[in-house]
Amino acid sequence: MQNTSLTPVPGSSVAHAQALQPPSSQGAGREFLAFKLGGEEYGIDILRVREIRSYEAPTRIANAPDFVMGVINLRGVIVPVVDMRVKLGLASPRYDEFTVVIVLSIGNRVVGMVVDSVCDVITLGAAQMLPVPDFNAHVSAEHLMAIGSLDERMLILVDIERLMTSADMALFNTPAALAH
Template structure:
């Protein structure tokens, strides 16, 4: 079982910029604020909870803390999830709660300057963009930047109390 603990406490000088943990879900690459990430773990089996929504895979015991695990492929309706050696659980620390999210793989930590972040396009009612910060561009690479705190605290998720 490999485990990576991240230390997001390093200070950056010069122009303000943001660091994002990049991860893959299907063919798309997403980014979340690195300061919300507590650690990255290999995928392990979870304990199912009766009557939980399908996207909540269950819970794990993380050093004495019971952590709900959300499968983001199921949440975003990206087809049947497969679990392999690249599948990881990103442990998040959000609003004084610990939540895990299953993703296909983690790419890297990326620093984006403010001018590299474009606003999310308006999609009308076809897509709820409330949880999108915008689109991060790095040359030909594009990251869909998620407001993970807003997503995890949405009424539909029901994981966190509204602040």
């Protein structure tokens, strides 16, 4: 197993996803970006991550849902920013030196999601990805891939594309927006 540590650097501007990826090894499994929301650790497919940015307050958009913080201008691309803590009904969000925006490529759209902190990139084999038990959770079971188990760590693996394109997110309104 290859792990690459990420330590959020206060005031850092941009860390590209390519710089985060550990050296590839054949047949080693799938790579996930691990991040924290509240007291839990989550993981998303590293291939959906475009970059990681330090938090900056977005420009609010009138009548947007509470979890849509607004938009940022990312090198000429207007990117909606979702606060995942608000969306998932977790504890009151706080914005500090560890808060980051993970910029995602979903279909042909770019979306940002605010998380408490980024942990590292991990590789999980099939045997380390356990089925999600049936329970009433903040994230709908249809948006969860598995529970990742690595040593003493347990990560909630989120199907970020399915979550971001779900009707309740209302970020994607046409099938053309999802074209790959």
